[in-house]
Amino acid sequence: MESSSATSGASTRREATRQKLYEAAVTLIAEQGFSATTVDEIAERAGVAKGTVYYNFASKSVLFEELLRHGVGLLTASLREAAERTEKDGGTKVAALDAMIRAGLVFIDRYPAFTQLYVAELWRTNRAWQSTLLVVRQEAVAVVEDVLRGGIENGEFSEEIDVPLTAAALVGMVLVAALDWQAFQPERSLDDVHAALSRLLQGRVSGRP
């Protein structure tokens, strides 16, 4: 009654293969894109037979959609946790944003392929998983928006800032800087990158230190 024929529980074996398939798919799709990646490749990289892919997922697109949900779930959890931790410690909203920048960098550092893939697919239209993407995007950006709104309420931020736009810009700033870091200067430390973005966030670009 434990592993097979479990009533609602996920059999361990099955979960393990799904995990292997996620890992294989995320790398390949990040490198080549969804359409250029074949199911055979994914199966081979995961070390399973092609049939297993279809035993575990209804189709190639479904595998991809579930992969997206899974990954963004991890990201938003991590962002939200960072913001809440800072606020509980009595930090300012700027400190919360800063903590979220760091959390974002940590995430991208740990899952670079997922981030790549996410950015590459985010603004495509006319695709099967469009609706999934929209939901998933909103979840991530909403975390940042919440902090911005909180900051306006308590007077820490100007009432004139445009919440959705500023949130998107901040996300973009971190995303692109981090992808560049990974792709073109991987030797830099996370602290280094974080410091540069912190400075930009706090408007300490102009003027001497």
Place this chain on the structure above:
Amino acid sequence: MESSSATSGASTRREATRQKLYEAAVTLIAEQGFSATTVDEIAERAGVAKGTVYYNFASKSVLFEELLRHGVGLLTASLREAAERTEKDGGTKVAALDAMIRAGLVFIDRYPAFTQLYVAELWRTNRAWQSTLLVVRQEAVAVVEDVLRGGIENGEFSEEIDVPLTAAALVGMVLVAALDWQAFQPERSLDDVHAALSRLLQGRVSGRP
């Protein structure tokens, strides 16, 4: 019929079909991605025969590579022009950055499909046009880096800022904010979006106006 006129020695007719093919390809690839877009589709959308595509371009990838070069050429020219215009008018480096943000927004507003496609392909690896992308990326980011370095030299910016990283972050900020604007709040005006990003650039997020 001869609206574009003969700019260079190339035959006008040929240039016109190439232009039509660029326009058709950029939309389709932005929507669906490179691999999911077929040559037949491109030809049909451009209103030419499939054979014409191969008469004008060696292959589907070559068409795409030339499209990339063409588009990024337009972008960098526009950015550089904005920076130089501001500097000639005796503006500060911050003003130059601001002008480039606006130029970036104008470009994205005019060529949204190209921007989409560029972002989607930029961080992919293992693709045929990888080297083209690298060159083309460097050209665009370099314009921003130059302004930052100029600002450090004349004391307007802190010596501690990390030029390549800050440049990437700024590009990302504009890119992502603009794509979000296009995709999710297209009714907003360019001035509106520009104002929000300006505020972020100048660190006027915290504090009341």
Place this chain on the structure above:
DNA sequence: CTATTTGAACTGACTGGTCAGTGCAAAAAC
């Protein structure tokens, strides 16, 4: 303890369809 049963998990050869790229003769444009 060993033998047998069960069924979820997995396999990989196979199928039907798609698509990049070719070849070419004839038409159109210049």
Place this chain on the structure above:
DNA sequence: GTTTTTGCACTGACCAGTCAGTTCAAATAG
């Protein structure tokens, strides 16, 4: 007369998805 475009049939590679058959570990029986 030359360049460019057309139309269309054709090929060969590639690929998503299928399915009949196999594996194996836990459950049950003897």
